[in-house]
Amino acid sequence: MKLLAKLFSVLFILVGVSAGFLWYQYDQFQQTVVNVTPETAHFEIKPGSTIRQVANQLEANxxxxxxxxxxIHARLEGKADQIKxxxxxxxxxxxxxxxxxxxTSGQVLQYQLGIIEGKRFKDIIADMRKHPNVEQTLSDAEVQNIMPKLGAAIGMQPEGWFFPDRYNFPRKTTDLEFLQxxxxxxxDYLNKAWEGRVPHPKITTPYEAxxxxxxVEKETGLPEERPLIARVFLNRLEKGMLLQTDPTVIYGIGDKYDGNIRKVDLQxxxxxxTYTRTGLPPTPIATPSKAAIDAVMHPVDSKALYFVATTPGGVSQFSETxxxxxxxxxxxxxxxxxxxxQKP
Known part of the structure; x- marks a missing residue:
């Protein structure tokens, strides 16, 4: 019995010493500074990873x-199953x-890709495909028939349907997720703007707007001119006049456009x-900005039917006759x- 008591006493001491040592190790561990290097500054946790797998990854790196x-630290904090x-x-x-x-915060590293107003759909796709952190999953054929994949009607053309903005997203975001x-x-923006619009008899659907x-987006880079340019086109539509806007002609020329628009192109x-056909073209010709959409929904009052720049790239002169x-x-x-x- 005395021997057994001694054994229990020794065991108790050993357990106490081990627990104390482990606690000391844990306390020291908590003060450890993570060995971050340029090569390990980006740390990826794959979907479905357990806390033990993450810990092994930290140790391996x-x-x-x-x-x-x-x-142990994650379990003591009650966050072992909250890793994202x-x-x-x-x-x-x-x-x-x-x-x-x-x-556990989910504050993952974000990358950026911008859609610039005035860009065509094919330009948006080209920029997206060049981005190293967008996962490319769509074939060329799928891109050309993208709208049904986004929940739009079959036959709907993609031009103009992507909001210009700078988007933040995590790595491995797919091309489809980005476009969606x-x-x-x-x-969302078009529908909201449509609800608060000033109605016009020639613009009867959000798509026409x-x-x-x-x-309007392609006709001027000056925000203050957009509501007046929108009014010019609305006035012309109301009178049954040709819109006669060069950007639509250029869009119709397509990849053959060389930077110059000629008389034969207009004919x-x-x-x-829009020099040969009345009304609006069948689809948008570019990605419009919020300002351009707002200009169509809330044009200024004017009887102007014409406009031309005063100088190359300058403000426009608006005329009624x-x-x-x-x-x-x-x-x-x-x-x-x-x-x-004046140029040298």
Missing amino acids: KLLPYGLLFV AGEYQLETGMKPADLLKKF RSHNAMQ LILASI TDTPYN LDEHNRAVQQYIINRKKVTE
């Missing part, structure tokens, strides 16, 4: 010395508690040639010649 202690998948930016000076907080997000944003907004009929417009065009030609002569 030499970020922490003892992965098991990270597991994604790519995280690790920073120098972080400790295990900081790692756990970051991994942008399309949803355009739908989107088409006209894309033309060659296409669905987008063809005679006034012709004089403005002649003045533009004179001003353009002066600008050309």
